[in-house]
Amino acid sequence: MAGNDKRRGAVRKSGTKKGMVVGSGGQRRKALEGKKPTPKAENRFNHPAKRKADAQKQAQQQRDKRRREAENQGELVAGRNPVLECVRAGVPTTALYAAEGIDTDDRVTEAVRLAADQGISVVEVPRTELDRMTSGAVHQGLALRIPPYQYSEPDDLLTAARDSGLPPLLVAVDGVTDPRNLGAVVRSAAAFGAHGVLLPQRRSAGMTAVAWRSSAGTAARIPLARATNLNRTLKSLRSEGLMVVGLDADADITSDELELATEPLVLVVGSEGRGLARLTKQYCDQTVSIPMSPGVESLNASVAAGVALSEIARRRRLS
Structure with missing residues (x-):
């Protein structure tokens, strides 16, 4: 009989009852309780959808890492004409890369x-490496590394302006x-005495490198x-005693009538399409237009x- 079998695993444990146990001990009530919502496929362990979502997340993290690394290294300008324009403009650079066996021309x-005269390192690299560095862009055998621009703090601008001894x-x-x-x-700000x-x-x-070239190195x-x-x-600058003047095509006065030109001033330039934003206008003490x-x-x-x-600089020279 099974109960008398002396083999390992065939002997009933001591203290147990043979047959049905009286009462369910609440097991039936637990069985009737609702289960938690079924997890989404991408949240289930080892589900194909979860593996796919994890792979996409990892790929996005790698792209973000490469983007941050590229931002820390700066911008790479590719092509003979863009590289030459940057070097001519005196854009700060860390290295000039030239492909091995490049067909030289005047550019x-x-x-x-010019790079050698400015103390810029000229590095010769295999063309395949230059292809990789420029992500397959048409580099024509030349590329230029431009470090990230070091921006100042807004308070530093005001401090430097006051230290100049001019409004x-x-x-x-x-x-x-x-x-x-x-x-x-x-370039205009540097030419007309802005701080x-x-x-x-x-x-x-x-x-960026494009902005550097347009500024002709004045940045x-x-x-x-x-x-x-x-x-x-702008609100903080107003509290420091500066007047805020915005350029607006619908302004009531023109730059010829700008009496605030000789005062401590912030000139606000709007975007290419919509001009000054509505909220920005509210922080302007005055708006002016250009007579045309x-x-x-x-x-x-x-x-x-x-x-x-130019008009502000003219009025300041005459004052």
Whole structure:
């Protein structure tokens, strides 16, 4: 009989009852309780959907890592003409890369000569390595490494302006997204005596290689700062005694009537399309327009900034 079997595993444990146990001990009630919601497929252990989601997450993390590494290393400009323009403009660079066995022409010769004169390292690399560095871009055997631009703090701009002994003049750029326009604004700001340029941290062009070329190297002589919140920074500058003047095509007065030109001033330039944002206008003490011939609606943002800064510089010279 099974109960008398002496083999291992065939002997009933002592203290147990033979047959049915009286009562269910609540097991039936537990069996009737509702279960938790079924997890989504991508959350189930070892489910194909979870493996796929994990692979996608890992790939995104790798892309983010490569992007951060690229940002820390700076920007790589590829192509003979862009490289030559950057070297001519005196854009700060860390290295000039030339492909082994490159077919030299006047552009290559001048770029290498100027780089050597400026103390820039000229590194010869295999063409396959240059292909990898430029992510397959048409580099024509030349590439230039530009380090990340070192932005100042907004407070530093005001401090430098006051230390100059002249009435502070700052230029704030409200949402200019074209780096060529940004470079041109920086160039005008440097040419007409501004003490710094203020940029929003988001939805704005940065000081890239394209902006460097457009500024003709003047970005090395005038500080740029990024504001987390441009309107809050403008409010802070107003509390420091600066007047805020915005360029607006619908303004009631023109730059010819800008009496505030000789005061401590912040000139705000709007974006290429919509101009000054509605909230930004609320933080302006005054808005001015550029006088133009009939039939012309507006000017490019950088051109308008240059015209206004020229008028401000003229009034300051005469005061």
